[in-house]
Each structure stands twice: as C-alpha cells, then as structure tokens.
Amino acid sequence: MSNFTRSTQFSLAAGLFLLTATAGNVSDTVVQVTTLTNQAADSTINWTQLGADQTAVSASFGVTSTAGLSATVGLAATGGLATVVCSTAPPNATNCSWTGTGLPTGSEALWTTDGANGGHGPVTLTFGSSIFGAGALIQADAPGQFTAQIQAFNGAASLGSFTALSDSAGDAVYIGLKDTTAAHVSKVVFSLTACHGSCADFALGTIQLNTPSTTAYVLNLAVTPANGGTISGTLNGAPASCSSTCSVTGTGSSATLTATPAAGYTFASWTGCPTPSGATCTATLSGTLNISAAFTGSTSLTYTQGALVQNRSTGIFSRTVTVTNSGTAIAASAYVADGLPVGVSMVSPSGTTDSSAPPSGSPYLELGAIGGGGSVTKTIQFSRTGTQAITYTTRILGAGPR
Amino acid sequence: MRCASFLLLAAVFAGPAAANIALYSSNPANDASNDLVFSSGPYTGLGDSIILTAAGVANYANVQFYNDGAAGTFDTSLTFLNAGSPVGTQIGSPYTLTGLSIGANSEVNATFQLGTLSLPTDVVFILEVSNLSLNVDPGVELYSDPTLAGTNTADTAIFFQSGVYSQQSTGVPGSGNPFFDLEEAPEPSMWLVLSAGMLALAAAGYRKHRRA
Numbered sequence: 334m335s336n337f338t339r340s341t342q343f344s345l346a347a348g349l350f351l352l353t354a355t356a357g358n359v360s361d362t363v364v365q366v367t368t369l370t371n372q373a374a375d376s377t378i379n380w381t382q383l384g385a386d387q388t389a390v391s392a393s394f395g396v397t398s399t400a401g402l403s404a405t406v407g408l409a410a411t412g413g414l415a416t417v418v419c420s421t422a423p424p425n426a427t428n429c430s431w432t433g434t435g436l437p438t439g440s441e442a443l444w445t446t447d448g449a450n451g452g453h454g455p456v457t458l459t460f461g462s463s464i465f466g467a468g469a470l471i472q473a474d475a476p477g478q479f480t481a482q483i484q485a486f487n488g489a490a491s492l493g494s495f496t497a498l499s500d501s502a503g504d505a506v507y508i509g510l511k512d513t514t515a516a517h518v519s520k521v522v523f524s525l526t527a528c529h530g531s532c533a534d535f536a537l538g539t540i541q542l543n544t545p546s547t548t549a550y551v552l553n554l555a556v557t558p559a560n561g562g563t564i565s566g567t568l569n570g571a572p573a574s575c576s577s578t579c580s581v582t583g584t585g586s587s588a589t590l591t592a593t594p595a596a597g598y599t600f601a602s603w604t605g606c607p608t609p610s611g612a613t614c615t616a617t618l619s620g621t622l623n624i625s626a627a628f629t630g631s632t633s634l635t636y637t638q639g640a641l642v643q644n645r646s647t648g649i650f651s652r653t654v655t656v657t658n659s660g661t662a663i664a665a666s667a668y669v670a671d672g673l674p675v676g677v678s679m680v681s682p683s684g685t686t687d688s689s690a691p692p693s694g695s696p697y698l699e700l701g702a703i704g705g706g707g708s709v710t711k712t713i714q715f716s717r718t719g720t721q722a723i724t725y726t727t728r729i730l731g732a733g734p735r
Numbered sequence: 736m737r738c739a740s741f742l743l744l745a746a747v748f749a750g751p752a753a754a755n756i757a758l759y760s761s762n763p764a765n766d767a768s769n770d771l772v773f774s775s776g777p778y779t780g781l782g783d784s785i786i787l788t789a790a791g792v793a794n795y796a797n798v799q800f801y802n803d804g805a806a807g808t809f810d811t812s813l814t815f816l817n818a819g820s821p822v823g824t825q826i827g828s829p830y831t832l833t834g835l836s837i838g839a840n841s842e843v844n845a846t847f848q849l850g851t852l853s854l855p856t857d858v859v860f861i862l863e864v865s866n867l868s869l870n871v872d873p874g875v876e877l878y879s880d881p882t883l884a885g886t887n888t889a890d891t892a893i894f895f896q897s898g899v900y901s902q903q904s905t906g907v908p909g910s911g912n913p914f915f916d917l918e919e920a921p922e923p924s925m926w927l928v929l930s931a932g933m934l935a936l937a938a939a940g941y942r943k944h945r946r947a
Contacts, residue, residue: 639904640892641775643874645768645801650775653906712906720804720872722777 361517363485365495366509372468374541376400378458380441390443398542403461408445409454431536435505436470442536444474452534454524463487463519465543468509471523475532476503479525483508486520496526503529509541516545550618552581552588554625560663560702561598561628566590568618590614590624597661597705598630630662630705634731641715641723649680650715650723656700657708668713669697669728676718677725687730697730755795755918758787758854759885761878767911770801771892772874773864780895781875782861783913784818784902786886790856796830796847797916798862802837804872809835810865811873813847818857821893821902827852833866842876859893860915861900877911887912 366372376398383390392408431442445456452474458467466485473479478501484494497508512518525535552573554564559577566573568583573590575581592600592612605624606614616622639653658664669687670679672695679696687697700709715723771781796813810833817823830847837843864873880889890910894901905911 639906640771640894642769642877642905642910643772643775643803645770645876648803650772651906653904717775720774720870723775724777 361487361492361512361514363493363510363512363514363518365483365497366466366468366507366511367497368507369468369470369541372466372507372509372511372541372543374468374543376402376542376544378404378540378542380443380539383443398540398544400542400544402464402542402544404540405459406443407455407457407459409456434502435472436536436538440538442538444536445534451528452532453526453528454522454535456523456537457520458522458540459520460518462545463516465513465516465545466509466511466518467521467543468507468541469523470505470507470538471497471525471535472505472538473499473503473525473528473532473535475528477501477529477532479503479529479532479535480527481506481508481535482522482524482526483510484522484524485510485512485518486522487517488519492518503532505536505538511543549582550586551621552583552616552618553621553623554579554581554590555623557625557627558663558665560595561630562592562594562600562626564590564592564624564626566614586618588614588616588618588622590616590626592626592628594628594630595663597663598628601627601629603627628662630660632658632660632662632664632705632731634658634660634664634666634703634729636668636727636729638727648716650717651712652715653710653712654698654700655708655710656703656729658703658705661705663702663704664731665702666700666709667697667730668700668711669695669730670713670725671695671728673715673725674721674723676721677723678716679713680716681712681714687728695728755920756791757884757916758789758791758793758919759785759915759917760883761912761914761916762881762883763878765879765881765911767877767879767909769877769905769911770803770874771877771894771905771913772801772803772872774803774872775874776894776896778894778896779898780814780861780863780893781913782859782893782895783887783891783915784821784857784859784893785915785917787854787856787858787917788884790854791919793849793852793854793917794920795916795918796849796860797918798845798847799842799876799914800835800837800845800864800873801842801876802839802871802873804839805870806837806839806841807868807871809837809867809871809873811835811845812863812865814861814863815852815854816859816861817855818859822859822861822900826854826858829863837871837873854917859900860917861893861895862913863895875913877905878914879909879911885917 378396378398392410394406396404396406471481478499480496480498482496485492495510497506499506523537552568554575555578556562556576564575566589568581568588573581594600600612603609603614603626608615634656636656641650641652643650654668656666682698685697686694698711698713703709812829812831814829815826832845835845890905891902892905892913894903
C-alpha cells in the first residue's frame with residue numbers, strides 16, 4: 334500500500350477518453366456507460382459503511398447497497414483501505430487520504446492494496462442478486478494517464494468488458510456498463526490494464542448500481558380490432574404478447590413493443606405509447622400504462638337469407654342467414670332485424686338487442702368474427718301472435734364485437 | 736275359373752288411378768313437419784323447381800296444404816312454368832280449385848285435374864291462394880328427399896313475392912321441399928289393348944274348362 338497522496342489538480346471537464354469494448358459470450362446486449370449521469374443509478378454502495386478514513390479492510394468483505402442489495406467485495410490481496418477523498422492536498426486536507434482530481438470532494442473511495450498484480454487490482458463485486466449494471470469513478474494513485482477496465486459476468490459467463498483511458502494527467506474517469514437485455518449482471522470486476530506513471534494501486538469511488546425494481550409495473554395492452562395483429566415485446570424481461578386485450582406485469586420499467594399485423598391487415602397507429610416509432614413503441618413506466626395498437630384491413634360483408642320455414646309442432650319460424658366477408662380482414666359481424674311488426678318477435682337468439690342505432694333496440698344475431706374470404710351461416714327464429722307477415726329491414730354490422 | 740277371370744278384369748278397370756305413372760312424386764313417408772306459410776312472407780306464390788322422370792303428358796297434380804289458422808275455406812291455383820333463373824315462361828293457364836275446406840291446424844290434400852298437359856322435363860310449379868275465409872292461414876307442407884319419382888334441389892323452394900320469383904333455402908338439410916305429386920294416366924287405347932288381352936285370356940280359360 335502506497336502512502337502516496339495525489340496532488341494533481343485538473344479540470345473535471347478535461348478528458349477525452351478512449352473507450353473500447355469486447356464482445357461477451359452470451360446473447361445479452363451490454364453497453365458501456367461513460368458518465369455518472371448516463372448510469373442513472375437507482376442505488377449505490379458507499380464505502381463509508383466500512384468505517385472511518387483509512388480503515389483497513391480484508392481481502393474479502395461484505396457490503397450492502399442503499400437499496401439493500403448485498404455484495405461481496407474481493408481484493409487482489411489484503412491491505413486495502415476505506416478512504417475519504419479530499420479536495421486539496423495536505424496540510425489543508427483533514428481526515429482524508431486521497432486527493433485525486435475528478436473524485437467528488439469529500440466522497441469516499443476504496444483504496445486498493447499495493448499487493449498483487451502491481452496494485453492494478455482487480456476489485457471484484459459479486460452481487461447477492463443479478464442487476465442491470467454498475468459503474469464507478471476510478472483513478473490510479475500516480476499522476477499520469479492510465480487505462481481502466483470493467484468486466485461483467487453472468488455467473489461464470491462473460492457478458493463483456495470495456496476500457497476507459499484517462500486524460501494525460503490521470504484524472505478520475507467514470508467506467509460503467511449496462512445490460513440492456515435483462516438483469517443478468519451477477520458480478521463486475523474493476524482493474525487497471527495500463528498505468529503510465531509510477532502507480533501502485535487505485536481508488537474506486539462510490540459504486541453506482543442499476544438494480545431490478547421491486548415495483549410491479551403493469552402494462553395493459555389492446556389490439557384493435559381484436560386479432561387484427563399482435564403486440565409483442567418485453568417489459569424488462571417479462572414477455573408480452575397480445576392479440577386482443579392483455580395485462581402484463583413486470584418488475585422493470587422499460588418496455589419495448591412491436592406491432593405485427595395479421596394477414597390482411599396493416600398497422601395503423603399506437604395509442605398511449607410515449608415514444609412511438611413506426612410499428613415500434615418504447616416506454617418507461619412509472620406506474621400502469623395503457624397502450625393499444627390499431628390495425629386496418631378491408632372488409633366487405635354481404636348476406637343471403639333463406640325462407641321463413643314454420644315448424645308445425647311449435648309454430649316457430651326459422652330462417653338461415655349467411656354472411657360472407659369478401660374483404661381481406663377479419664370482421665366481427667352481426668345480423669340486425671330492424672322494424673319487426675307488432676306481435677312478431679325474434680325468439681332465437683333472444684334477449685339480444687343492438688344499441689348501435691338508429692334504430693336502437695332491434696334484435697340481432699351475433700355472427701362472430703368472419704375472416705377475409707370466409708362466411709358464417711346461422712339460424713334465427715321468430716314467433717308471431719297472429720297471421721302477421723314477418724317482415725323487417727336487414728342490417729349487417731361489420732365492426733367490433735358487441 | 737270363370738269367376739276368377741271376371742274378378743281380374745273388374746280390378747283392372749276399377750283402378751286407373753292406382754295404375755297412373757308418376758312423373759314426379761314426393762315421398763309421403765318423408766314429412767319434414769315443416770311448412771311454408773303464405774302470410775309469413777307474405778308470399779304470393781310458393782312452389783318448387785323440379786325435374787320429371789321424363790317429359791310427358793300430366794293428367795293429375797296432387798298438393799298438400801297446412802292451415803296455421805282457424806278452420807275455413809280458400810281457393811287455390813296451380814301454375815306451371817318452364818325452369819329458368821329461377822323460372823322461365825309460363826306453360827298453359829293456371830288451374831284452380833275453389834272452396835277448399837280445411838280445419839284449424841290441419842292439413843288437406845287437393846287434386847288438380849290437368850286434362851292433358853304436356854310438360855318438359857324441367858318445370859316449375861307455383862301455388863297461390865285467395866279468397867281466404869276469416870283467420871284461415873294456409874301454407875304448403877314440406878317433405879324431405881329422396882322423392883319417389885323425379886328429383887329436385889334438396890331443401891329449397893321457389894317463392895313468388897312482390898312480383899319476383901326467387902329460389903331460397905328452406906334451412907338445414909332435411910328441412911324439405913314443397914309436397915307435389917304429378918301423374919300421367921295411361922292412354923285410352925292402352926286400356927283397350929289391355930282389356931282385349933284379358934278377355935282373350937278369360938275366354939281361353941273358359942273353353943279349357945268346358946273340354947275338361
């Protein structure tokens with residue numbers, strides 16, 4: 334462990350960092366994060382929980398995040414210190430042992446041991462449960478340019494690694510990553526891969542974490558018309574697929590949805606989508622979100638009807654009705670009998686009246702969904718109190734279930 | 736023996752109707768328990784498009800009505816047309832029956848005397864009713880296929896409504912076609928030949944009896 338105290342003072346704005354990434358060996362997409370802002374952490378691991386400045390830590394110890402996530406920290410060797418970062422070099426600095434530029438004044442850091450690997454680490458954080466991402470400010474202990482590295486693992490499988498090159502003065506640089514596929518990061522490893530000064534160890538600032546939310550977010554999906562297409566995608570890992578009305582609950586707040594039309598339909602529009610882009614919808618949930626996708630297709634409904642045939646035993650008159658859809662898209666249709674004479678009533682189906690109007694209140698026969706080029710044949714029945722003609726005006730409804 | 740021969744001849748002459756040739760005949764055993772009621776459409780005419788066993792001369796037509804109303808009387812007419820889409824030109828003049836009596840919720844058979852009406856193989860018949868007494872509500876009864884003679888398009892009927900003829904489905908399979916029976920009586924010359932033959936047989940039998 335070096336007692337070297339950094340004295341370089343450089344602007345926080347300095348720094349063009351060379352960032353490189355190595356592809357992981359799993360299918361997750363992992364991206365590098367280069368700023369604290371972009372990390373957008375929801376919790377942190379603060380090193381002050383280890384004790385006062387210069388508290389010695391062992392080669393392996395446990396920590397807990399502000400959100401209660403447990404993690405085990407592994408150092409390359411014993412001799413690490415918890416430290417407080419000072420804004421100025423001694424003698425003005427008090428109760429702090431690291432004064433590197435780029436680390437926030439008064440923040441805490443984990444000061445790694447000099448031992449093993451030339452003091453280049455690694456520092457390994459193994460999480461109690463997998464997370465989306467992590468990152469931290471990192472700085473070598475000697476002035477001069479250095480290269481830092483972060484690696485992510487899902488168990489033993491590598492998810493990818495990234496490096497960040499500091500400025501020539503060796504100011505602290507932020508290095509982090511995010512798994513945009515799912516919360517599969519179970520371990521991250523920080524290290525230095527190159528150090529151009531006489532550095533013998535490095536400091537790791539507050540660990541920034543992107544953890545799976547424990548909040549259940551609800552995504553209510555609707556397809557109009559039903560079966561006109563499908564909404565599919567994920568709500569932070571929870572699969573969502575819907576062809577009519579569905580409710581998807583996930584613990585993540587990020588949703589990416591795709592609208593795919595059924596045969597004979599084309600995608601028309603999103604409703605309720607915060608960020609629509611063609612047939613794709615992205616959304617960040619802060620609670621329940623209702624999103625629907627509208628599809629359009631051509632429908633053309635015609636009907637034929639048979640004769641009124643009386644059953645001599647019951648006196649009931651029956652008539653077959655055939656509705657044909659010569660369009661391309663599904664039509665949810667119904668046969669409506671408007672203006673039945675007094676004394677004549679539809680007895681089968683009974684108790685079903687159309688309110689689409691005008692005229693409202695007419696009895697109707699639900700024919701259900703008829704696919705493009707398809708037809709449906711059903712039977713309706715009437716009764717009469719005398720010798721009335723069973724006459725009425727036929728109306729075919731072609732949109733939406735009733 | 737002489738007695739038996741004369742009984743045979745008597746039976747031959749007494750039963751011309753039973754010996755008629757059916758050009759088209761619904762099967763009386765296949766009553767579908769359905770009917771087409773004139774008032775329900777309302778339908779001016781009800782009938783069917785049928786195919787006879789052969790083109791020929793029709794002498795009799797039997798039809799069957801059902802009354803969905805009170806007992807009473809009515810008149811009826813029968814018209815033949817050539818088949819078309821669904822009908823063609825009319826054949827001859829309508830035949831009428833007047834004052835047919837029918838009970839409440841009952842059926843009645845009626846026979847039209849057609850004289851010697853020449854008909855093609857494909858023909859349409861249409862029945863109409865008129866002069867209904869109060870609350871009489873007649874309809875034509877439906878019988879399901881197969882027919883005893885001739886053929887039809889199963890489970891359909893011809894409707895004459897608002898001046899337009901149409902062929903419509905009567906419903907699910909087995910719902911039936913209007914009952915109709917069309918018969919051709921044998922020519923009188925045929926009866927003469929048959930009678931002469933029978934007399935010769937009888938005489939021969941008598942002589943044989945005498946020699947014995």
